[in-house]
Amino acid sequence: MLENRKGLTFYALGLSYKKADAETRGHFSLDKESSLLLLKQAKEKGIESIVVTSTCNRTELYGFAEHPYQLIELLCHNTIGTVEEFQKVAYIYKNKEAIAHVFRVGSGLDSQILGDFEIISQLKHSGRLSKKLGLLNSFMERLINAVIQASKRIKTETDLSSGATSVSFASVQYILSNVNDISNKNILLFGIGKIGRNTCENLIKHSKNQHITLINRTKTKAEEIAGKFNLVVKDYASLREEINATDILIVATGAKNPTVDKFCISSKNPLLILDLSIPRNVNPDVCDLENVTLVHLDQLSKITDSTLERRKLQIPLAETIIEEIMTEFNQWVANRKFAPTIKALKEKLNDLKKAELDTQRKKFKNFDEVQAELITKNLIQKITNHFAHHLKHDDDSPDESLELIKRVFQIERTTHV
Template sequence: MQHLSTHFYAIGLSYKKADAEIRGHFSLDDSRKEALLSHAKTNGIESLIIISTCNRTELYGFAEHPYQLIHLLCEHTKGTVEEFQEVAYIYKNREAIAHMFKVGSGLDSQILGDFEIISQIKASARRSKSHGLLNSYGERLVNSVIRASKRIKTETELSSGATSVSFASVQYIMNKVENISEKNILLFGTGKIGRNTCENLVKHTKNSHITLINRTKDKALEVAGKFNLIVKDFDELEEEISKTDILIVATGALNPTVHKAILNISRPLLILDLSIPKNVNTNVTDHADVSLVHMDDLAKITDDTLEKRKEFIPAAEQIIAEITDEFVAWLDTLKFVPTIQAIKHKLNDLKNSELNTLRKKNPDFNEDQAELVTSNIIQKITNQFAHHLKEDSNTVDESLELIKKIFQLEESL
């Protein structure tokens, strides 16, 4: 349970106000996430969840002031507090809860209904837990968001049709390039977006000239094996680019790996950069034959699928409202748990004092029997109070005050 002086915050930035370059400044790879969590632990933060994807970087956690979380983020990324303030959002308590539901359910995704974020949230919660940075509030909230996401997937068509950044990129290629099945396609980078793009390319273009390159060749071989594609070594990148018609870059490098100097081309080349931070230097367009498209441009491609998805927003919001209400009801019960425990403690004190008196007065006193009867009565009394507080959520604060006065509990709490 959080301390009284702390609040639950969501702080971060997303594609809505921050362009790819700024998002790149705040991007966190796995080692930076680990460092940030360790730092948070030493700073006494009790629960913290980190989300960092190509479209957003967010921290969800407890703090006395959101600046504690902003400072942690800036300390472990290239981003500055000034940059953050220009494009960021800060949500507190109920608003922060609502934001996590919106993100986890695909309603805040760059492409409406893109559910890839939910696996990130699960992985982030596991990582936080391994650092001892996931309290009961955080864990319960994440599980509630996962439940909402599953229900939205099964009960609505918010994610109908294959639409994601990887699909949008393939759709773009198919719209722009004639005779796509005969073109040479080179995919550089086989992380999650790379793998998804690869799958969509194979499925939709009927192209058998797809080559994969990845810094770690094993990963590329793994992906290629599934789809029967060609794999080349990383040091053959320049040579392979010279033979290709379409280059898709989906690497996780912190600085651009593709730039004008490595382009030795004599025919038109379409480059799609699906990386955050950007991994293609804009100087490639100094070549008259090069067209460069970034994922932010791709995400603007709206089609009938996305229009159709909008119809299901109200149904998704209804599911979120139901599960949010359950979570908030659980939170309200946390409010009165200390009071119920204090009542129990107080009644046990009265019981022990009474039993002591009886023990002294009556040598034949049946202590076990008295203990059993009085403990049962105490349990029933505290259950009555708990039931009343649960049922009467509108006046729970007044009820708590009255109970504390009657039982003189102020010192105990």
């Protein structure tokens, strides 16, 4: 068990594209501000370790709690989602199942598009933020580092992520497959967060289009991206004007409510809109217009091609790598269980040594302090090493062995992670 001295259990809980549609995921989406607020509230409530991740595909919390409801309550309090809604689509894993889940997520095996590793960068960022706030214990830090290690090995030792496998790539693939004469179309990209930037790079790489315009609420960020690729940047105030002058609109903003609706569109020319945002940033009412085609990222993620089929063949190798690193992590967790008892045993033996040396000093006039200290120190180290080796390799009854050591040496019973 991974329960620690306070009776806390490690949980991984949340919702993802597998059971929750885009609208529901939007209800539980966390931006930077709400994630930070959630972490601060967790600290106030005495949560000792917690990590928050929120992407277009999933929102998840990893942490220690007496009951999962403590974590669910934090999530619902900082989003517009309700507990009842969460229960309909959620998953809750604990202990070793939770560890396995985090490994699959971080390694791209649970991504909406197989091999999409964008989640690992957020996991790194989320871990650093939790650590900065004093909300990352040694267990969680070691787990995140192990998942990062697995992700790196899968990237280098398999072809699971060969080529681009992400929502941004899928959106470009959709455009290339469904739009004729793409190089001469006007493309407007609204929002240049991570997905927006990646989409922009994929567009330039694969479409050879020279008519891409960027709009972002913070214009300077758009100008940074535009400078790299010699693109046009327009003010946010001119969004409607630019929408009506474009052939393809890609929306990838982080707004909590729709920023584009049918009233933004007055042109009668064909308009393809790709909404890559969670929550949705394009109001479905745009479909009331006959000239508009709206595609959301959930539809894009269903696109499969020969590249994705080849990636599926890499799953067994990726799982082997995960199993290897996860086994090492679980062994480390198991060893931590024995550490307090071994430490207490060593302290007990040192107490016995001290008492015995005091007795021997009184008996012998020329008592050799240095020699006696060296011999007893070495003996204690060898004895504790033997016990530690036995506990680590006792697959049948390690708990019974622990209890026996505690009884024989009269060590106070304590339970730790």
